Amino acid sequence: MKYVSTRGSAPALDFAGVTLAGLASDGGLYVPEEWPQFSLDEIAAMRGLPYAELAARVMQPFVGDCLSPDRLGELTAKAYGRFAHAAVTPLTQLDERQWLLELFHGPTLAFKDVALQLLGLLFEEFLERDDGSLTIVGATSGDTGSAAIDAVAGLDRVEIFMLHPKGRVSDVQRRQMTTVRAPNVHNIAIDGSFDDAQAMVKRIFTDRDVTAKHRIGAVNSINWARLMAQVVYYFAASLQLGGPDRKQAFSVPTGNFGDVFAGHVAARMGLPVERLIVATNVNDILHRALSAGDYSTGSVTPTAAPSMDIQVSSNFERLLYDVGGRDGMAMAEQMRAFEASRAMQLTNAQREGAAALFTSMRADENDMARAMRWASEACAEIVDPHTAIGLHAARAADLPADVPVVTLVTAHPAKFPDAVERATGSRPALPGRVGDLFAREEAYTELPGTYEAVRDHILANAS
Numbered sequence: 212m213k214y215v216s217t218r219g220s221a222p223a224l225d226f227a228g229v230t231l232a233g234l235a236s237d238g239g240l241y242v243p244e245e246w247p248q249f250s251l252d253e254i255a256a257m258r259g260l261p262y263a264e265l266a267a268r269v270m271q272p273f274v275g276d277c278l279s280p281d282r283l284g285e286l287t288a289k290a291y292g293r294f295a296h297a298a299v300t301p302l303t304q305l306d307e308r309q310w311l312l313e314l315f316h317g318p319t320l321a322f323k324d325v326a327l328q329l330l331g332l333l334f335e336e337f338l339e340r341d342d343g344s345l346t347i348v349g350a351t352s353g354d355t356g357s358a359a360i361d362a363v364a365g366l367d368r369v370e371i372f373m374l375h376p377k378g379r380v381s382d383v384q385r386r387q388m389t390t391v392r393a394p395n396v397h398n399i400a401i402d403g404s405f406d407d408a409q410a411m412v413k414r415i416f417t418d419r420d421v422t423a424k425h426r427i428g429a430v431n432s433i434n435w436a437r438l439m440a441q442v443v444y445y446f447a448a449s450l451q452l453g454g455p456d457r458k459q460a461f462s463v464p465t466g467n468f469g470d471v472f473a474g475h476v477a478a479r480m481g482l483p484v485e486r487l488i489v490a491t492n493v494n495d496i497l498h499r500a501l502s503a504g505d506y507s508t509g510s511v512t513p514t515a516a517p518s519m520d521i522q523v524s525s526n527f528e529r530l531l532y533d534v535g536g537r538d539g540m541a542m543a544e545q546m547r548a549f550e551a552s553r554a555m556q557l558t559n560a561q562r563e564g565a566a567a568l569f570t571s572m573r574a575d576e577n578d579m580a581r582a583m584r585w586a587s588e589a590c591a592e593i594v595d596p597h598t599a600i601g602l603h604a605a606r607a608a609d610l611p612a613d614v615p616v617v618t619l620v621t622a623h624p625a626k627f628p629d630a631v632e633r634a635t636g637s638r639p640a641l642p643g644r645v646g647d648l649f650a651r652e653e654a655y656t657e658l659p660g661t662y663e664a665v666r667d668h669i670l671a672n673a674s
């Protein structure tokens with residue numbers, strides 16, 4: 212399996228290469244040269260597999276000969292052995308139509324663990340092979356940070372610098388990052404938004420002063436391996452709900468477009484999917500892009516769903532490339548113009564290609580609170596604010612009546628106790644597995660929101 216950049220000029224790489232590279236050297240994102248296909252019979256034969264085995268089966272075509280099937284199976288067994296639920300990503304039924312896909316049973320209580328627990332192991336595997344080391348620079352609006360830190364803390368060959376927007380993540384999210392004590396973990400709070408942090412991360416990959424001294428790696432969903440691991444739970448959910456003989460729709464609380472793009476990949480591989488619903492909060496650039504072709508940024512509004520407070524949505528480039536004709540040079544030109552003007556119109560091919568599978572919906576803070584209350588009062592389920600946005604969209608979407616709708620539960624409600632309590636009156640307790648989070652000491656560096664400050668800090672502290 213070869214991977215190519217959405218911007219057409221970076222070298223094609225194999226799976227190990229893209230896992231360690233993160234961002235392509237031309238600023239684009241790596242995607243498989245072609246989508247591997249499963250027949251309906253092959254998908255049906257996956258029914259009943261334990262999650263770790265299903266994961267190895269779904270991911271093997273992407274890994275190619277970089278890992279043998281046995282080795283991949285060992286890694287998935289180790290990664291998913293750390294989850295607190297035997298099914299890893301269990302389904303819960305809300306009513307005759309609505310389902311929740313719980314993705315928060317990993318060590319840091321968010322869907323990010325599903326991919327990052329595996330990514331940490333892949334880094335170790337590939338770095339040992341070439342006796343290398345990796346300096347990871349990541350940006351988080353709350354959840355990627357703790358999941359990535361948990362996955363790599365203490366690894367000898369990896370060092371991580373994680374940027375979060377100061378004051379814009381929940382206390383639980385911040386503490387899950389800043390209370391981890393390991394010599395290879397560096398937390399940085401910057402003045403600014405997640406978008407500012409993400410732009411700095413992307414710039415580091417092309418800064419020769421940095422790349423001449425350090426091999427820079429990514430844990431954000433710009434890294435293909437993140438998305439690949441997220442494809443698996445679409446198969447897992449579908450197989451439990453009658454797939455591949457019956458279609459499902461998925462409602463996905465969306466920010467950086469990674470999770471929902473994984474659903475697109477599942478569909479490209481042959482999984483029958485009725486619809487992917489892109490659910491945004493008031494930071495609704497994706498809703499405007501999908502409903503009106505208008506991908507123009509505004510300022511970021513802080514909300515009760517902080518992990519989705521994003522404007523520039525990295526993985527949208529992967530979709531535009533894939534449905535817009537896979538023309539790397541045209542994509543590079545479109546992205547250059549977007550980076551200069553902070554706005555772009557989708558082409559007709561991109562709009563029509565996206566409309567074939569995607570629907571979008573925007574939820575404001577009232578919609579979100581109403582959905583949380585409905586889940587609590589009508590279904591006795593407490594959901595977090597991000598999931599509530601997905602649930603609002605799932606219930607409002609116009610779909611055939613016999614299609615089950617699966618909302619992705621992207622975080623445990625105890626990560627956002629204040630917002631949940633405001634909406635439902637119940638304050639969710641942290642599960643025992645996160646331990647004494649509020650008794651532990653925090654450590655992080657505060658920096659101004661300038662690229663130079665962050666780059667100089669990394670250069671001064673990276674070993």
Ligand SMILES: Cc1ncc(COP(=O)(O)O)c(C=O)c1O
Binds near residue numbers: 468
């Ligand atoms: C809890 C939660 N929900 C939803 C999202 C949005 O997911 P994505 O960025 O993959 O669109 C995030 C952040 O990524 C998140 O942390």
Ligand SMILES: N[C@@H](CCOP(=O)(O)O)C(=O)O
Binds near residue numbers: 432
């Ligand atoms: N919502 C994310 C933002 C980063 O997204 P990623 O999926 O690209 O890592 C977060 O919680 O950090």
